[in-house]
Amino acid sequence: MVRTREKIHPKYDKLVIPASMRSIYWKYYGFPADEDGEIIDRFKIVCTLCKTVIAYNKNTSNLRTHLINKHSQILLKLEEGKTENPPPKATPKAIDKTKKRKNSRKKDNTDKLLYCTDADGEIKSHIERFFELQEPEESSSPAVEVEGIETSVNEVTYLLNNSLDNDISKSKASNAVTEFIISDLQLPDILEAVGFQRLLASLLSPCLIPSKDRFIQETLPMVYRTHKEALKTVISSCSLFSLGIEEWSSDTCGNYVTFSLNFLNKSPEDGLKRRVLSTVHTSLISDFKSCSDTIDEMLLEFGVKSENIKAAVCATEDAIILNYLSCRGYTVVPCLITMIQKMLTSVCFSMQEVRDIVVKTRTLLGLIFKNPKATGSLQIQDELLQLDETRLNSDYPEVWLSTYTMLEELKKRRSIVCNVIDTLGASDEEKLLLAFSDEEWSLVSDVVMTTLAEEKSPLVSIVRPLLNELLNSRLLITKEDSDFAVILKTKIFKSLEKFYSEESVETLLKISTVLDPRLKSMVLTDDKEITTIIKEELIKAMGEIGLSNEDQEIGVAKKPRLSGMELLLRNVCIKNQPLSKADRADIEMMQYESEPSANLEGCPLVWWQCSSNKYPYLTVLAKNYNSIPATVYPQSWIPMEKNVAFHMKRARFPLELVDPILFLHSNYNTNDN
Incomplete structure (x- = not known):
C-alpha cells in the first residue's frame, strides 16, 4: 500500500552527485543542494531528463528502473557505452586504498562532489510537493516513482557534466532562449512548459534557461534597452525618413497602433530600412492631445525631426491619427497591402x-x-x-x-x-x-x-504604374467575361480609383515614379506638368543643400594676373558666369530624361548612388522620395505563410509585452547592433 505525506521541500540551488556515486546511471540524476553544494535531502533524487522526483533507496536499482520505464532509448545507449570501455580490475592494493578513502570521507561531514550544476543570482528553485512512499508488496521494482509532481523552477539544468563551464553555458542558453522567443514571437510561458523543457532535455546537452518571471523582469528589459540605444545611434546618422503607422487587433486587449520608421543608411545596397519604434494601445491616443503628445515624445526620444519626415504610410482609418498627420503637414499614403x-x-x-x-x-x-x-x-x-x-x-x-x-x-x-x-x-x-x-x-x-x-513589398514609386496597369488593362471588360466577372471587375475598378485620388497623394506618387529610373517613362510620356513640379522641388532642395564646392570656390578664388590678349579682348569675350539654380535644375532634368530606363530587376537606390556625381542635386531629391515604402510591412512579412503566422502570433501577446516584444522582433536580428 502506498502512503503519501505532503510537506514543503527546502529550496535548492544545485543538483549534485557525491563522488562516491560511481554508477553510470547517476549521469541523469542529482541530489538537491544549496549554493555551497551541501546536500539538502538525501532521500530524494531528481531526474534531469524529465524532472521526476523519486525516492532514493541507497542503491541504483530504482535509478535504472526509472530509465527503463521513461527513457529506454537513453538507457540503451548508456549501457552500450558502458561495455565499450570496461573499467580496470581492482587489485588488492587498490582495494586497500579505497577502504582508506572511504574511512577518511566518513570523518568529513561534507561529501566531495563528482560534479554539480550552478545557478547564479537569486534562485528560488524548489519542489513544492513531495511524497514519502512505501513500496507496494506486489511491486517487482525496489522503487516507486512520483509522477505529476508540480515544480516551480526559476532555473532548470539538464544533463550534468563535470566539464561544463557554467558561465559560458548559461550565457549561451539564455541568449538562445531570448532569440527564440523574440524571433519566433513566442509567449514567455513556454519557458515553464513541461513539453518544452523535455524537448531541451532530449537534446542531451547542458542547458540552463531562465524562468518566465526572470525573463520578463530582467532579461527582456535589458535586451530592450540595449537595442533601443543602438537604434538611436543608427537613426542619428540619417536625415531622410518616412513614418509607418499600422492599426491592428489583439485577441486579448482590443486594438493597438504600431509606429515604425523607414530610412536609408549609407549603403544603398541594403535597401530601405524599417525599424519599429513603439506599439501603443488605442486607449492612450483616444483624443488629439494624447495622440499628439505620444507621437511627438516618441519622435523626440529617437531624435527624429518632424521636418525630416517626407510622408506617412498608413494602415489605419483612425480619424484622430489622420488629423494629427494632416496638422503636421505630412502626406498620408494609404498602405498598398491594407488597401487591397x-x-x-x-x-x-x-x-x-x-x-x-x-x-x-x-x-x-x-x-x-x-x-x-x-x-x-x-x-x-x-x-x-x-x-x-x-x-x-x-x-x-x-x-x-x-x-x-x-x-x-x-x-x-x-x-x-x-x-x-x-x-x-x-x-x-x-x-x-x-x-x-x-x-x-x-x-x-x-x-x-x-x-x-x-x-512584393515595393517602394511607393511602383504604386502609380501598378494602378494604371490594373485600371487600364487587367480590369478592362472583355467579351469573354461572364456576367459575374463583369460585376466584379466594375466594383474593383471603382474602389481602386478612389483610394489614391487625393491631390497631394497623387502628386507624391507621380514624382516618386519619375524619380525611379526603372519607371520614369510611364509618367513622363503622359504628364509633362510633373517635370515642372520636380524642377521646383529641385530648386528648393538646392537652396536647402547650398551651392556645390565648385560654385563656392568661384566666388572666393583669387584673381589671376591678366594677359595682354585678355586685356585687349576682355570686353567682347563671354564671361564665365556660375550657373543659376534654375539652369542647373534644367540641365539635370534634361540629362535624366534622356537616360535610358534602368533594368526593372535593378534597385533604384543603387542606381542613384552610382549616378550621384552626374546628378548631385537630383540624387538628393530622389533619395528623399525613395525613402517611402508602398506598405507598412517589411519584405519578410509579405509571403503569405509568414504573413499569416505573424498576424496570429502577434495577436496573442498581453498588454505588458506587446511593445518590447514587437520592437525587438523588428530590430533584434539586424546589423545595427
Missing part, C-alpha cells in the same frame, strides 16, 4: 456568391483534414498531378492573399475534388452539398483571374 485587403474584403469576398464559395471550401477542407483516408487520397493525387509542392490549405481571413491562394489551389485540383469527396464516407446528399457545380467552378476561376496576387 480592404477592397477585396468589402467588394469581392463580401459578395454573396463568393462568400458561399469560400465557406463551402473551408468546410470541405475541414472534413478532408479530419479524415486520414481523404487526406492520404489528396496527397497521392497531388503527386500524380505534380502539385505536391503547393499544398491546399484553409485560409486566414485577415490576410486576403491566403484566401486567394486557397481558391487558386482549389482551382488547380478541380479534376480530383470529386474523387477526394468520395473517400470521406459521406452520404449521397452530403456529397452533393460538398461538390462544386460548373457555375461555382466558374466563379472560383473569375475570382482567381480578377484578383491576381503580388507578393
Whole structure:
C-alpha cells in the first residue's frame, strides 16, 4: 500500500552527485543542494531528463528502473557505452586504498562532489510537493516513482557534466532562449512548459534557461534597452525618413497602433530600412492631445525631426491619427497591402456568391483534414498531378492573399475534388452539398483571374504604374467575361480609383515614379506638368543643400594676373558666369530624361548612388522620395505563410509585452547592433 505525506521541500540551488556515486546511471540524476553544494535531502533524487522526483533507496536499482520505464532509448545507449570501455580490475592494493578513502570521507561531514550544476543570482528553485512512499508488496521494482509532481523552477539544468563551464553555458542558453522567443514571437510561458523543457532535455546537452518571471523582469528589459540605444545611434546618422503607422487587433486587449520608421543608411545596397519604434494601445491616443503628445515624445526620444519626415504610410482609418498627420503637414499614403485587403474584403469576398464559395471550401477542407483516408487520397493525387509542392490549405481571413491562394489551389485540383469527396464516407446528399457545380467552378476561376496576387513589398514609386496597369488593362471588360466577372471587375475598378485620388497623394506618387529610373517613362510620356513640379522641388532642395564646392570656390578664388590678349579682348569675350539654380535644375532634368530606363530587376537606390556625381542635386531629391515604402510591412512579412503566422502570433501577446516584444522582433536580428 502506498502512503503519501505532503510537506514543503527546502529550496535548492544545485543538483549534485557525491563522488562516491560511481554508477553510470547517476549521469541523469542529482541530489538537491544549496549554493555551497551541501546536500539538502538525501532521500530524494531528481531526474534531469524529465524532472521526476523519486525516492532514493541507497542503491541504483530504482535509478535504472526509472530509465527503463521513461527513457529506454537513453538507457540503451548508456549501457552500450558502458561495455565499450570496461573499467580496470581492482587489485588488492587498490582495494586497500579505497577502504582508506572511504574511512577518511566518513570523518568529513561534507561529501566531495563528482560534479554539480550552478545557478547564479537569486534562485528560488524548489519542489513544492513531495511524497514519502512505501513500496507496494506486489511491486517487482525496489522503487516507486512520483509522477505529476508540480515544480516551480526559476532555473532548470539538464544533463550534468563535470566539464561544463557554467558561465559560458548559461550565457549561451539564455541568449538562445531570448532569440527564440523574440524571433519566433513566442509567449514567455513556454519557458515553464513541461513539453518544452523535455524537448531541451532530449537534446542531451547542458542547458540552463531562465524562468518566465526572470525573463520578463530582467532579461527582456535589458535586451530592450540595449537595442533601443543602438537604434538611436543608427537613426542619428540619417536625415531622410518616412513614418509607418499600422492599426491592428489583439485577441486579448482590443486594438493597438504600431509606429515604425523607414530610412536609408549609407549603403544603398541594403535597401530601405524599417525599424519599429513603439506599439501603443488605442486607449492612450483616444483624443488629439494624447495622440499628439505620444507621437511627438516618441519622435523626440529617437531624435527624429518632424521636418525630416517626407510622408506617412498608413494602415489605419483612425480619424484622430489622420488629423494629427494632416496638422503636421505630412502626406498620408494609404498602405498598398491594407488597401487591397480592404477592397477585396468589402467588394469581392463580401459578395454573396463568393462568400458561399469560400465557406463551402473551408468546410470541405475541414472534413478532408479530419479524415486520414481523404487526406492520404489528396496527397497521392497531388503527386500524380505534380502539385505536391503547393499544398491546399484553409485560409486566414485577415490576410486576403491566403484566401486567394486557397481558391487558386482549389482551382488547380478541380479534376480530383470529386474523387477526394468520395473517400470521406459521406452520404449521397452530403456529397452533393460538398461538390462544386460548373457555375461555382466558374466563379472560383473569375475570382482567381480578377484578383491576381503580388507578393512584393515595393517602394511607393511602383504604386502609380501598378494602378494604371490594373485600371487600364487587367480590369478592362472583355467579351469573354461572364456576367459575374463583369460585376466584379466594375466594383474593383471603382474602389481602386478612389483610394489614391487625393491631390497631394497623387502628386507624391507621380514624382516618386519619375524619380525611379526603372519607371520614369510611364509618367513622363503622359504628364509633362510633373517635370515642372520636380524642377521646383529641385530648386528648393538646392537652396536647402547650398551651392556645390565648385560654385563656392568661384566666388572666393583669387584673381589671376591678366594677359595682354585678355586685356585687349576682355570686353567682347563671354564671361564665365556660375550657373543659376534654375539652369542647373534644367540641365539635370534634361540629362535624366534622356537616360535610358534602368533594368526593372535593378534597385533604384543603387542606381542613384552610382549616378550621384552626374546628378548631385537630383540624387538628393530622389533619395528623399525613395525613402517611402508602398506598405507598412517589411519584405519578410509579405509571403503569405509568414504573413499569416505573424498576424496570429502577434495577436496573442498581453498588454505588458506587446511593445518590447514587437520592437525587438523588428530590430533584434539586424546589423545595427
